[in-house]
Amino acid sequence: MSPEDNEAAVGERLHRRGWRKAFTVEEMVAGWAWLVGQVERGYEDDVEEYVNELSCRTWLHEAWLLLDDRTVLLWTGRIEELDRRFRAATADDDGVALDRFHRIPPPELWWWRRHPRVLVGDLGRALRPLL
Structure with missing residues (x-):
């Protein structure tokens, strides 16, 4: 089977x-890159959209367990770079803030346990009182 297949x-x-x-x-890498960029600038949309956008990283996590080695090797560097940027632009709160709005997945899905450091817009208004 080819990597594309x-x-x-x-x-x-x-x-x-x-x-x-x-x-x-x-x-999904493009979606993750878009979200990371938005979080770095200050994510302004609401909580529902934010958790929806986090799902692109969850899809990548699930896909990584199924994809062939060549595809994984091709994309891992880009995803790791985006993950580093996301960690730098967010704070770890063990999912406390988002848990009020969405069931938090297991710990290996670490991006669900973080919230943007810069709290602006609808997301900021929703999360700020919880932090």
């Missing part, structure tokens, strides 16, 4: 597990 098969498999469509790694 493997990636498509993984996208379909995750879609059958409940993801709204058969995403590609490129789509």
Whole structure:
């Protein structure tokens, strides 16, 4: 199976597990990059959108367990860079702030246990009283 076929098969498999469509790694890395950039600048949308945007990183986590080694090797550096930036732009609160709005997944999904350091807009108004 080619890497492209493997990636498509993984996208379909995750879609059958409940993801709204058969995403590609490129789509979800782009989504993660977009969210990281927004968090660095100050994420202004509401909590529901924020947790929806966090899901792109969750998809990548699930896909990594299923993808072939070549695809993983190709994208790991970019994802690790984005993860570092996200950690720098967020504070770890063990999920306390987001837990009021969304069930927090297990600890290995660490991005759910962090909130933006810069609290602005609707998200800031929702989270600030909880911190």
